[in-house]
Amino acid sequence: MKNLVVLTGAGISAESGIKTFRDADGLWEGHDVMQVASPKGYLNNPELVLDFYNQRRRQLLTVKPNKAHYNLKELETNYNVQIITQNVDDLHERAGSTNIVHLHGELLKVRSTENENDVIKWRKDLNLGDVCKLGSQLRPHIVWFGEMVPMLEMAIEITKKADILVIIGTSLQVYPAASLIEFVKRNVPIYFIDLNPNINEGAYKNLRIIKENATNGTDKLLNLLIQ
Known part of the structure; x- marks a missing residue:
């Protein structure tokens, strides 16, 4: 074939x-892209970044x-x-x-912040304190800018x-x-x-x-x- x-x-x-969540002015749900989709943004405000992707994940689970x-x-x-x-x-x-x-990357997966190959399926909210089997914080399995x-x-x-x-x-x-x-x-x-x-x-x-x-x-x- x-x-x-x-x-x-x-x-x-x-x-x-x-939703594509990128507005006409380039903002993502009211945020500068670098705030919610970059390693620096995650370091500066991990709660904001995790909440951003939690909202995306929740919405994904409601559509077909x-x-x-x-x-x-x-x-x-x-x-x-x-x-x-x-x-x-x-x-x-x-x-x-x-x-x-x-x-x-994929919204319904997360990965270790220490080992990018440690990827886990994930359908619920991801919060600070959710860690991999070795104790490192988990992050969205998303390719961020940079x-x-x-x-x-x-x-x-x-x-x-x-x-x-x-x-x-x-x-x-x-x-x-x-x-x-x-x-x-x-x-x-x-x-x-x-x-x-x-x-x-x-x-x-x-x-x-x-x-x-x-x-x-x-x-x-x-x-x-x-x-």
């Missing part, structure tokens, strides 16, 4: 009711995958589908997709092997995730699904823009890719 690589962003989860998520699962009947997501939710997993790389993106190399290798690339609900403005499009082989078809695409079809060879939201766009994608 052909390798179909899908890069997803906040736009696909927004249709499930997940939408049709776009299920459409991507349906593509697995005809393609080797690999999803590279910038989203920290688990909606792709809940929809049944089987090959998912989370570039920016931190390395450990799954990036895997994502690059997956993208290099793509026979088809699909981009859904991401502006391709956040690096390094935005650079992945540069790693596809020449002549690989690229489908860009977004209500307000910020690139034109002449930007890349074989680029086709589907100006729709994620649900309607993936409906069209199924018609195009599954004959």
Whole structure:
């Protein structure tokens, strides 16, 4: 089967009711991003950071995958589908997709502040005093600004092997995730699904823009890719 690589962003989860929490003025729920999504912010005010992600986690547990998520699962009947997501939710997993790389971490996991490989599944609030088995404070399993993106190399290798690339609900403005499009082989078809695409079809060879939201766009994608 052909390798179909899908890069997803906040736009696909927004249709499930997940707020992107980045306002027009760049603030995250009224906070400067560096206050709630950086190592320095965590050191300065860990309670604020933990509360920020506790609110995100609580909201995630109230929503469900939408049709776009299920459409991507349906593509697995005809393609080797690999999803590279910038989203920290688990909606792709809940929809049944089987090959998912989370570039920016996962809300429903936490990890030790001393050992980044000590990762634990977590569905409740995370508070100061919650520690790993060795006694170190736990933190959200999220890639904060200024931190390395450990799954990036895997994502690059997956993208290099793509026979088809699909981009859904991401502006391709956040690096390094935005650079992945540069790693596809020449002549690989690229489908860009977004209500307000910020690139034109002449930007890349074989680029086709589907100006729709994620649900309607993936409906069209199924018609195009599954004959």
